[in-house]
């Protein structure tokens with residue numbers, strides 16, 4: 582599926598277009614992998630629009646995406662048929678893994694009773710984002726209050742659970758009552774606030790009687806402003822993402838004065854900054870998962886042709902947990 586036009590707002594028909602090409606003949610040092618799952622990530626909307634921390638996808642190129650694929654044929658010393666790998670597969674059914682040492686592919690282990698899809702979610706990029714954002718940037722202390730936005734999403738749901746593991750009072754902000762119920766009743770968040778209810782700011786105040794020490798921010802704009810208004814002096818703000826602005830031409834303006842008034846420590850981070858420590862973090866997340874301390878959920882859309890709709894689901898709040906496209 583190729584990028585044929587830079588979207589404005591949500592993706593429209595014709596922005597991403599399916600096309601067919603022959604599967605290339607493998608050269609020595611290459612392997613062919615069949616894509617099984619595609620990871621749907623808000624950052625894809627950014628990759629379509631402009632250069633950011635990575636160059637924008639060029640018009641006419643296969644759309645960039647993370648995915649999980651299985652080796653079906655190999656002339657590559659490191660891969661044999663049946664190996665499963667995670668990396669930048671792109672929105673396509675087959676991908677050639679080349680000989681370049683960097684290539685960025687990670688082989689995933691086969692663990693009984695653990696679904697492969699977990700390596701794109703709780704044990705994959707979004708789980709790692711939550712891990713490093715919490716453990717390295719926020720550094721939570723027992724008894725602190727943590728507020729997580731987009732709390733029922735792939736990253737937020739794991740960040741909040743890590744907060745619980747570290748002994749915090751955890752409050753999630755999400756866009757439906759079903760999501761609020763899931764994060765409190767299933768994931769153990771102490772409270773959840775639906776930001777689509779008119780009185781949500783009063784509910785947020787009631788849920789944070791001792792103020793907020795850590796804001797794990799996934800949304801930005803009005804949601805973030807309301808949380809900053811509840812922060813304690815010298816609180817920490819972990820800037821993970823600003824999804825409320827990704828489909829807008831102009832990013833939301835915010836009153837930055839509050840940062841001074843409350844002497845807040847604000848830090849943005851990218852999960853890729855911690856690439857050298859991914860195995861260590863995935864092992865820790867895996868241990869929590871095995872111990873039943875970390876729960877995960879996926880929303881799965883079937884069929885490559887549904888990828889554009891699936892990307893839009895992220896911006897319409899139609900996913901719970903990690904959003905994946907399963908290639909049939």
Ligand SMILES: NC(=O)c1ccc[n+]([C@@H]2O[C@H](COP(=O)([O-])OP(=O)(O)OC[C@H]3O[C@@H](n4cnc5c(N)ncnc54)[C@H](OP(=O)(O)O)[C@@H]3O)[C@@H](O)[C@H]2O)c1
Nearest residue numbers: 710731734735736755756799821822823824825851852898
């Ligand atoms: N820094 C990094 O390295 C890094 C890595 C991965 C992800 N991220 C960021 O983390 C955030 C979450 O990503 P994810 O992959 O885990 O996605 P996700 O949370 O699984 O899905 C996105 C969720 O965002 C919420 N949302 C969408 N538009 C919104 C709006 N205008 N206002 C409030 N909430 C809105 C929706 O839930 P509701 O129903 O609750 O609205 C939606 O389900 C994004 O900002 C992403 O860019 C950063």
